[in-house]
Each structure stands twice: as C-alpha cells, then as structure tokens.
Amino acid sequence: MSETEKIIKGIQFGLLSPDEIRKMSVGAIKSPDVYDEDGTPIEGSVLDPRLGVIEPGQKCPVCGNPMGVCPGHFGHIELVRPVIHVGFVKEIYDTLKATCRNCGRLKLRPEKGSTCEEFKSEEEELTLEKAYRILKAIKKRYPLAAKRLIDHVKKTAAKQEVCPHCCAKQYKIKIEKPYTFYEERKEGLVKLLPTEIRERLEKIPNEDAELLGFDPQYSRPEWAVLTVLPVPPITIRPSITIESGMRAEDDLTHKLVDIIRINNRLEESIRSGAPQLIVEDLWDLLQYHVATYFDNEIPGIPPAKHRSGRPLRTLAQRLKGKEGRFRGNLSGKRVDFSARTVVSPDPNLSINEVGVPIYVAKILTVPERVTKFNIERLRQAVINGPDKWPGANYVIRPDGRRIDLRYVKDRKELAASLTPGYIVERHLVDGDIVLFNRQPSLHRISMMAHKVKVLPGKTFRLNLLVCPPYNADFDGDEMNLHVPQSEEAIAEARELMLVEKNILTPRYGGPIIGAGQDFISGAYLLTVKTTLLTKEEAYTILGVSDYIGDLGEPAILAPNEYYTGKQIVSLFLPKDFNFHGTAKISSGPRACKTEDCPHDSYIVIKKGILLEGVFDKNAIGNQQPESILHWLIREYGDEYGRYLMDNLFKVFIRYAEMRGFTMTLDDITISEDAKSKTKELIKQHEEVVNDYMVKYNEGKLEPIPGRTLEESLENYILDTLDKLRNSAGEIAAQDLDPFNNVYVMARTGARGSVLNITQMAAMLGQQTVRGERISRGYLNRVLPHFKVNDKSPEARGFVYSSFRSGLNPIEMFFHAAGGREGLVDTAVKTSQSGYMQRRLINALSDIRVEYNGMVRTTYGDVIQVIYGDDGVDPMRSAHGKTFDVNRIIERVVGWKR
C-alpha cells in the first residue's frame, strides 16, 4: 500500500464541458442493441465491457482490476443535435433574458456610455464595469451578498430592450415549461432551437457570465445545452438475472438505450435529407428522453414508463425523497446486529430490562474475547453452537480467521482448542447491554440502553413505566433493538444511556418516567388513610418487592393489629426525607392548604415517614416536576429511583390487584331525580338561547366589541350551551359517589378527567369544527332533517345525550364530524413538525459543547460562551433552576415546621 494521504480542502461544483465528457470517456456508445445472438454484451453498447466489470472472475479491460475493485468507467454518446439540460432551464432562461441576442454581451451600460441612440439610460447607476468590480470585491467574503447582486444584475439587464453594446433590438423571451423557449417577435412567437440557444450562450464573454452567476472556468453557460451525454459505468446500473435466466436491465440502461435509438434515427433522417418537420419531431423526442433520463418527474410532461407501465426510476428519482440516496442511504441506513418486533408489557421486569425472545437471542451476538476467567463459559457456548441457547455463532481465531459454527462438524474439539486470544461471537444472554428504540425518535430518550432478559415468546417486553419516554403502547407498536459490539460502546451505553440514568429528562428536568394509570390508582388506594391491612395482606403486597427488613410494629395495636398503607410506603422512603405539599386530589371541595386537612389531600413526609396525604399523580406521576418522586431521585440518585420503580411501584399494582379495581355502569349512571333536574336545566338554557335569537332577529342584540352581530350571536349561544353542560356536569357530580372508581381515577390523575365523566354521565355538549358550531353540509343546513337556517342548538351540533344514554343518529353524526377534526389535526401536525424537526436537526447537529463549556460549531465559531448562557444542565437542574432554595430548606429542617 503506497497511497498518499490527501486532505479534502473543498469541493468544486460545476458543469461538465463536452471536452471533459469525451476525455473521461472510454469510448463512444452508439449501438442500441445490447447483446448479440449468444448473449454477450456488444462493444459500443450501453453494456460495453469497457464500462466496468460486473461478472465475478473477470478482469476490467480498462484498469485491469477484478470486480469490486474496478470503479467502473464512463462512456459517452455524441448527440446529433444539442438538447437542453432540464436541470438548468431556469439558468438558461435568465441568461437569455439578460444578454444580447446579437452580440451576447450582458445588457448593462458600459462605463463610457452607450453609443446607441435608442438605448435609454434612465440615469441607471449600475454599469457593467462597476457591477463587475463590486462582484470581484465581495464574491469570496460575502457570497450571499454576491448572490443578491447577481439577481439585481439579471433583473436590470433583462429590462433593456436595446443592447447598449451593439444597439440590436431585443425581443422578449418566453418559456413554455418544461424546456421550450420562444422569442416574441413582430411576426409572432418564434421557437428557439437548442442550437440557436447554444450559439447565443457561446457568445457571452467570461466576465459577463460571471456577473450572471457562472464561474466560467468550471461552468460555461453553453454547457447547459448538451452536445455530448456521459454514459455512467455499469456498476451504478447493474443488470440482474432472474431465476428463469432472463436478464433484466436497470431503468437507467433502458433510458440510455432509448436515447441512443432516437439519436441514431435522428442522424439517419438528417443524412437522408428527411423533411424538417420529421427531423424536429425526432429532435423533440431526443430532448424528451434526455430530460426524463435526468428527472422522470418533470411537471408538464408524461413520465417515461417501463413496458409494464411502471414509471422509470431515473437519476433524480435515485437521489430524491425519503427512500432516495441522501435520506435513505446516507442519513440513515439498515444495520447489522439489530432486531425489530412487536412490544408487549411485563410488569415483573425491571425498568432497566428488556425481554428478548430466545429466537432473537440466538441470532444477535456479542463478540467476547476469551480469557482465563471466561474460557469455560465460552467453551460451553461453542459446544452449544448456533442452535442451542446460550451458544455461539462464530469463533474468530487469533490470526483473524472466522469460523462459522454452522459448518463445524466437531464443536467439542473446537471448544477444546479455544485459548485466550480467541474471540467468540456468543449469543445474547441475560445482562447484556442493548439499545432499545421506538420511532419517531423525537428526543434522545427515544433510544435507551436496557439489560437483556432472555424470555420465551416472540415479542420484546418492557416495563410499563418506560412507556412514556418511548411514547409506546401495546396496540401493535414495534420497536428496534441494537447490540453494541465493542467494549467502549457497551460501556458508554451502560453509563450514559441506561434507563435509570434517564428517569429525569433533559427536556424540563423532571421525571419523565414515573407512575401512570393503574400505578396511580393503586398508590392512592394504598395510601389513603382509611386503608388498613392485616399482617397477611401486608406480606402479600410486599412479596412482589425486594424489600428486606423488619415490618415494624403495626400502626394499630388494638382492638386488632393493622398496618396502614402509609406505613408500607414509608418502608421504602429514605430516613431523612422531608416533604410537604398538596396532592392532586386537593381541589374543589377537597382542597387543603395546611396539614390540618380532613381530606387526606395534603402530603406530609417527615424523616422518611408518610404521615399524611395520599400518593397520586402529583406525588409520583410521570412528567410531574417538583414532585416527591422528582426530589427523591434528585436527592438519592438514579439507582434509588430505579429501586422505587422496581419495588414500591410494584406494590401499588399488587395492592390494586388485591383490592380489585374496575369500573361499572353504575359509576356513571345518574338517578332519575338528577335526570329530571338536567331536563329542567336544558329547558332554561334553551329559553336563553331562544331569547338571543329573537333579539338578533329584531336587531336588538348587543354586539360584542370587534365582532359582527352574527358572530356575537354565535358567541352568546356557545357561552350559554357551555354553561348548560357545566351545570349538567355539576348535577351529575353531586349525584354520583365521589369515591367510586371512575371518580378515583379522574381525581387522582390516573385516567380520565371530570369532563370525561360529565360526557359519560350527563351530556356530550356542543360539537365544534374549528371552534365554531357545525353549520356546513346541505344548503343553509347541516342535514336534511332540519329546516333551512335553523340555528337551534340541536341543528348546529349540540348533543344532549350522554355516552351512558347513547346518542341518536343525528347526534352521532355531529360527534363524528367534531371528532374528525382532531384526527386531521394530529395527522397534519405530525407531518409538519416532523419536517421542521428534521431541518432543525440537520442545521444544529454539528454544534457541540467543548470541554471548556463553550458551545461551538465544527469550524470553531462560538455560539454560546457557556452552555445555555447559564451552564445549567437541565437534566440535573431543579426543574430548570440552578437550585431551589425552598427545597434545600425543606430537606434540612422541614421536619421541624
């Protein structure tokens, strides 16, 4: 190997000149036929062997390399007539407009003045020389300003109807998309042939071309009109053999054959002196084929199709879009050592673990170097082989030879020959570190490290508490798993990405992992002060945890011994932990502001003992900053946080299971009395609505400032109907048992809200589309069941029924109309925010925090002198603050208050 190392300083983009294309070509490609009778590629065809080797075992006739080493070589096609390069139509158009049709000069006044009588100077400040001087001065340092200058030059020059240099009269240039140019002469529209266009572009002097944005050394304007077409190497368009022995060619090859065929026919027609009309038709056809060869999705022309009717995938299509080269192969790619399957829950796993099917564990491997400490284990793995877990799939000998265990006859013998220095690619086993990921990966905790737990079954399993960071549920979600292969990668994953190290999110410095749903219901039911447990019950629920220690004296000694739920929770709290604050249930009639609280809604923890108050969403919920859970993790560490979630949280679930937790129709069924009260309420509010409408019709309605009379009426009605639903909800709330399970879920923040209960028990209320009552559908009415212009609540989407009572068909229609909006919103929002996010990520991905705390770009430009201008890592902050004085005081002396 004697390669000289070179450093890339920059990349120059430009157009290929016809000479360059010929120079880099191994030969002209002329034959439209690809194979001869015995199936060998024809020389001079698009599969000319000189274009590169594609058959294994062959040697390249040009560079002498075998397949895989030969990079492939270009050929070229001499186009009989020039054609426009579709990628540069805009540049050609701008250039034609700005330059003289006669002399090719840029139509800016020369400094010495124009000699042409008809040239109108208009006191135009910008002269050709001046523009050139400015451009020279700013081009390097201020490329964006140079671009603006060029745009200005183009615009000014295009306006001139007389050339200031040769006095020639100019015609307006018209373009017919995608690539036909016309001149608007007195006699009418005259088509400009590519030959004429190219001639005009050729006449433009280099200085003038520079002012039009060209860098003439690398791209002369006329090179945008093709006279020679490069034929890319076969390596980028390999043919494939299908089972039947038939050869199928790449789309690009098809396209090139089309081009050659038309080119030859055009040549033939010209030579035989065919009528101009026929020649021009063929020429147009050539233009079409060359254009679609570059881009087969040009608006205005039909895409070139395969015989089967499938549109061809030509050059632009290979690069563009999600599946294109950039987004599909360079920004992201398929990788080895990864697996994907459906996820399902397992509350018995640690939050740090992931359940991996045995089937997957036998395919994914970790390379482990043989040492005297692990040799026996690895020997057993080799003996077990690829089919018996925990086995191994490959052995790599110290000389680098890789042995595939599938084909080793005597694995025992191979195992015996293992010595330190061998590497065994062994199956995934319990405790291995893997990365686990769910798309769309919107934040860094969409990808976390887990410890493997190999399990039977076909799904990945995860603890329910890790759902929020992944935003995963189990309605068919799939997730990806990656196995780091090097010790460094494994160590980094374990130390930085492990789930327990990401309980606190960098997004807002609160716990993103925490209780939800049943965990909260269970925690509430266990900690509410009316819960007493016998010793056996206490044992049962503690049994699911790893708690080791004394249970202590039961809180109630006589008349019988009972433990309390708070006593159980206190077993898991650090002995110096203090906290006070309100629970989620502290609201409305059950609100408390001090310890003297009859509702158990004020939480007091002193010296690690839960003295008062219940654990609900405010205390242990996920995404609840400054909560008990947050302070516990902040003050006692991630590992303790994991301990709580793996043990205490499991106790909550176990208690809910033991007590039983469900919902019944009764929980949302209101009494007859409440129903008649609701009816009364409806009548009252309908009268109010009617009043508004009468007033409106009489013109006596008082308009809301800044709104029309009609808008005001709608506003009044919406207000009234909103009040109606709220009142109906209050009636239902008074009628229902506030301690029924549905209410428990809503009040503790486990699931659902008071509004949900209102809609289930009392009435759905107004359905809206874009915040307004539903009014579109038939002419002046939503549905034919109503009179035209009926503005009554029921005709405009007010639903009197509840989910419990059921909706009538019309109400059901309105509800569906309102619900549709939400669905459309989410669909639109995700696509828009996804695009925005991708652009932001691409723009910011090179910014990094240096070791000295500065935030810099890769070029060393300073973005921030210290990260975030305050140096605070949000993940380790007190909910964004550097520190929280009140919390520090509480920690130290809180128990004394």
Added chain:
Amino acid sequence: MPEIEKECKVISKVPGSLKGLKLLNLDCGDITATVDLVQEIDIFDEGNEVTFVVSRDKPNYTPNDFCAHGYLFYEKKSDDAFVSLISLYGLLVKIVSNSGIISSGILNMMDHVYVCIKKLN
C-alpha cells in the same frame, strides 16, 4: 407515666370526609380531641366515658381498647387555641388545647407516641 392522660366523654361520632371514615369527638375538659376511625377499629359509641392516653412509652391495653402509635408532627396556634396533630401512620388525632403540646413542652416535634383510648366501664 403517660405524657397525657385524660378522662373524656365521647360527644359525637360523625362521618368524616372520606368513604368509610368516622370522626370521634372527645371532650376531655381543658382539651378536645378528634380521632379518625374506620370500621375495623370503630368500638366507641356516643356518650362513652373513656381514658385518652398519649404516651412515649407503650401503655398497657386490652383488645377492648383502641391503641395505636405514630408521630406528633404538627402544631399551630389558630385564634386562641393550639391545634396539634398526631399521625397514626395515616389516621389523624387532632388535639385542640389552650397551651399546646409542643409549646408547653410536654412532647417534641416528631416524637414517637402511643395513643390509646380505653373505655372506662
């Protein structure tokens, strides 16, 4: 010696603000006490004469008494009376007195105490 030992009368037993919770109101002369009760430990009736004991040491008790332990964790002066709270790991005992329990030096904040209510007859 118990820190507090009073002869009291059960003035009333009323429903509390949680499901299954009852509040036992005791009149002990210079102090009044409100004790959280739930069904499992509800052995008192209105008019019962009882001894109300708060003690650092474990008092003697029988299955006919109510006896529990917890922590004195709160005391505030409101108007002209002191409100002190003892948490029996959840169930609260609220004591209203003229001079307070912590303030008058009988007990300290977060003292572990036993609370017993024994029927007299």
